[in-house]
Amino acid sequence: MSESALLKHPCYNEEAHHHFARMHVAVAPKCNIRCNYCNPKFDCVNESRPGVVSEVLSPEEAGNRVSRTMAQLPNLSVIGIAGPGDPLANAEATFRTFRIMASLDPDLHLCLSTNGLMLPDYVEEIKELGIRHVTVTMNAIDPKIGARVYSHIVYQGQVYRDEAAAALLIERQLQGIEMLAKAGVLCKVNSVHIPEVNGEHLREVTRKVKELGAFSHNIMPLILSPGSFFEKQGFRVPTNEESIEVQRASAEIMPVMRHCRQCRADAVGMLGGDMSQTPEMLPAGQSFDKAARDEIQEQLVSRMKQRSEEPVGDWSSAVRVAVATRGSGEVNQHFGHAKEFLVYEVNDLGESRLIGVRKVQAYCNGLAECGEGGEGGARVFGETVQMLKDCELLLCSGIGKAPASKLQYAGIMPIVCKGEIEQQLKKNVKYLTYFAQ
Ligand SMILES: C[S@@+](CC[C@H](N)C(=O)[O-])C[C@H]1O[C@@H](n2cnc3c(N)ncnc32)[C@H](O)[C@@H]1O
Numbered sequence: 001m002s003e004s005a006l007l008k009h010p011c012y013n014e015e016a017h018h019h020f021a022r023m024h025v026a027v028a029p030k031c032n033i034r035c036n037y038c039n040p041k042f043d044c045v046n047e048s049r050p051g052v053v054s055e056v057l058s059p060e061e062a063g064n065r066v067s068r069t070m071a072q073l074p075n076l077s078v079i080g081i082a083g084p085g086d087p088l089a090n091a092e093a094t095f096r097t098f099r100i101m102a103s104l105d106p107d108l109h110l111c112l113s114t115n116g117l118m119l120p121d122y123v124e125e126i127k128e129l130g131i132r133h134v135t136v137t138m139n140a141i142d143p144k145i146g147a148r149v150y151s152h153i154v155y156q157g158q159v160y161r162d163e164a165a166a167a168l169l170i171e172r173q174l175q176g177i178e179m180l181a182k183a184g185v186l187c188k189v190n191s192v193h194i195p196e197v198n199g200e201h202l203r204e205v206t207r208k209v210k211e212l213g214a215f216s217h218n219i220m221p222l223i224l225s226p227g228s229f230f231e232k233q234g235f236r237v238p239t240n241e242e243s244i245e246v247q248r249a250s251a252e253i254m255p256v257m258r259h260c261r262q263c264r265a266d267a268v269g270m271l272g273g274d275m276s277q278t279p280e281m282l283p284a285g286q287s288f289d290k291a292a293r294d295e296i297q298e299q300l301v302s303r304m305k306q307r308s309e310e311p312v313g314d315w316s317s318a319v320r321v322a323v324a325t326r327g328s329g330e331v332n333q334h335f336g337h338a339k340e341f342l343v344y345e346v347n348d349l350g351e352s353r354l355i356g357v358r359k360v361q362a363y364c365n366g367l368a369e370c371g372e373g374g375e376g377g378a379r380v381f382g383e384t385v386q387m388l389k390d391c392e393l394l395l396c397s398g399i400g401k402a403p404a405s406k407l408q409y410a411g412i413m414p415i416v417c418k419g420e421i422e423q424q425l426k427k428n429v430k431y432l433t434y435f436a437q
């Protein structure tokens, strides 16, 4: 695995996600299993979550779209296939698409995301095509727990249910992960954290996949997709504290990813700044300049290397800070326009680390002054405060007077600033602790 493959992949490298963009192409509509949290049929342009997609593309259409996007986004480094169904249940379209991508630019990083049922059959092809990253979703290693997550699977034309389905799926997933590691393909494992089902069990999953050679574990909170079994049965999503605790327990065993945005299957752009629904992103007839792209990407890598040489301090008294950002590693988003906040911890030496992403609805709907938030603003505001209540500071590029004073009443001090997140965190936390003494 080359160093630059890791450095430039926003989903695998926390620092890269500030700088490099990825594009998912939705060429894989079918699925061969049914997860109780998934309803891939539900499509709404305001939704940004896995499985959601506006339009399924043919491999050739995907090639055209990627080529045009490369002309617009010099920092586009990764092309992924993640659905809206399962890439390996649509193997022909998936691998044809990858071949087209490799012919556009051999330096593009190719990745795919799969439930793993068919993985052992395709590891050889994955390796041959130079696919460097594979994500396998594994929610359990115990078939009893798995039987609560999956309603059925279809394998070699036969339908399996209950524990038999989970046992077969788990066996194939573990076999596939081990084969990937042996083939030198970087493997990340995704798990959906479903509080009453697998919350306590996920550390066992971490242990097992680490043993088999997986590289990192991405534990994502359950999203209650409309129409999914879990939504209809009244299951709940984990609290922020539960998510942090489950991630912490697994992080003692192997690297855990905390910056996942649970993207759409047709997401385009930097994590947190999806542009798939922005039509002007994709004008026809544009070609890209490879030399210019390579130069920009090398500059980004050298900036990232400089930043990563930092010491690690004591985190027991760390301050939690929410940051509104549109990307580039900067505080550059107005509070009222933020659909998500990055939450950092800053220790007494001024060192910071990302601990998660909190998704919210934008407070300002554009119809009223950002200060009042329009109709429904009070409810949205209340939800945002709930999501951020463990934070002491909030950094944003602007905020109306009314929400600023309401935030202070809720114990969150808003600070208007712009610039590099790390610097702003250091500066403003120093300011906070100075006042507290
Ligand atoms: C849509 S899937 C596509 C790839 C493949 N079918 C799979 O499941 O791995 C991408 C990721 O989103 C996760 N996902 C799908 N629906 C979800 C939900 N309702 N809540 C949380 N994660 C979800 C999946 O488990 C998977 O890790």
Ligand code: SF4
Binding pocket: 031, 032, 033, 034, 035, 038, 039, 040, 051, 083, 084, 085, 086, 115
């Ligand atoms: S494997 Fe992926 S696409 Fe298939 S049901 Fe599960 S989450 Fe949905």
